[in-house]
Amino acid sequence: MKAMFRRIAAATWARSLEFVRDRSSLGWNLVFPILMVIGLAFVFSGPGQPLFKVAVIAPSDAKLDASLHPFLGTPQVQFYREDTLAAALPKVQRHRIDLLVDFTAQSPHYWVNTQSPKGQLLERLITGSGGAALVREETTGREIRYVDWVAPGILGMNMMFACLFGIGYVIVRYRKNGYLKRLNATPLRAVEFLIAQLLSRLLLILVVNIGVFAACRLLLDLRMEGSYLDLLVVVALGAFSMIAMGLVVSARLASEELAGGILNVLSTPMMVVCGVFFSMDGSPRALQIAADLLPLTHLLSAARAIMLDGAGLAQLGYPIAAMAAMSALYLSLGALLFKWRQD
């Protein structure tokens, strides 16, 4: 047991030294995400989405169109379905959606944020739509700047690339140049080697991203409502699950080109459907299911809940369980499929 820990520690240390001394790659890992957050904050300094967005809570058999209420026939407004008031109301408060209508209560209600100009404009449209009167409910909440919302997305996306490519490429390169074959001739076991790679990558990604986060928070005055420790736990779990995903990809390949292709196939959809740049609320159901199967989605939803809404770990059971399950699945698959040498 002691020997096993010594082997894992030695391999973790060796890999970490290699990464830290590769200055060009380290610099890139540090500087790139900060530049990207600043750049996007500048480009998207206005609200992210041009449409008016209204959440609707309605019986599951009801169609979200004018037949339910004439207001739902308003052009230029995107109506989408929410299941519970608890999930939808904070979005009104954070100005992420402009209005919320609930048709499940005996007398239908709508919620408007009195600090949201767009909400107040939509309120006039309801009144003028000619349908049954809706009961007005007020709520308030400071608007979340787009940069507060997008920064966790960009940091998460950057971390996703660092996890997948950082581990995937390195192991494939080790296999291609014969280093894995050399290690296989020592008492180091495959699972020990994989744990060492994972630990080393995880530690470095956490250190780098704490730095990047601190820089972004200083430069952009990012909103942070929750606990830093909770955020660290969630980020570590998310990174773990994405590194484990990289282990699966690199389990057998000995071609960096093929590995690069597969990693791109994995990372591109994550960039698009996991809600890095725009909220996936109201996107087609199939897309949301796909997003739910990807670890980045859960990392971002949990990180945003902590940073923007001040959620604690106890409220984040679903994303945490999802990331833990994915970590376990990918890690077992990666270890089962792993081969020291190319066939």
Add this chain to the structure above:
Amino acid sequence: MTNSAATPILEVRDLVKHFKQVHAVNGLSFDVRPGTCFGLLGPNGAGKSTTIEICEGLLTPTAGTVRYKGEPLGPKYRERVGIQFQSTALQDHLTVIENLRFFSALYPVRRPIDELIALCRLEDFLDRDSKKLSGGQRQRLLLAIALVNDPELLFLDEPTTGLDPQARRNFWDLVTDIKAAGRTIVLTTHYMEEAYLLCDEIVIVDHGRIIAQGVPSQLLAEHFNDSMLEVPAAEAHKIAATGLTGLAKGETVEIQTADVNAAVAALLAGGVSLAQLRIRPRTLEDLFIELTGRGLRE
């Protein structure tokens, strides 16, 4: 033969290894006696590396057995033997000493690193990035890595391929020291001089089969009772008149003879210039050509 009474440290029996289309090893059997240097010789593609990797426990044979000290190779085997591959990449950005410490930490029994440094003469470049070593320095580091667990049995797979002659001689000195310390070495090479100098016993392998086996000097004595004279090709036209048979080989003409004195006298009488005459004993390379009809590096 040396140590013929001792129990073999490694026993290889009827080894067969087939890859998808290739029959790399076709029924090899040999014993390696403790404290000796055992050479596997043969041209590229003869099956040397496959054989040594099966003996290292890294490849599973299609058929046949390998036993270490009379036992099948178990899970602990890797802790006990030392291995140097033909070419090995190390991690980037690690120095020589860091590489040594890393590999050392992987083993339960470890030889003090200071001893390894002295043995493999690494003192002058301990803090150098292993990527920036010369070919000879790199092979010495890889040898030291193969010795971190103080193995009784050491496998060296073409350790001097690609080295310049000076570096190769330095490496031979190290191997000689290791052998003198009582370690057993299994060596593959296609340099006949290397095998002749270092090995107590050799097998010559071709197409996955053993074509000759024994002590190098005895093998040569069994197959040859003559020597080789080499004269410059410019003198070739005078040789026919001497009654000797010359075989053109590049810049020289080779003359096989069992009686060197008589042959030199005949050459002198025929007016052949002896200014650049070379007389050499028969080599393992000659033996290989004799046995297969081909050169070793073909």
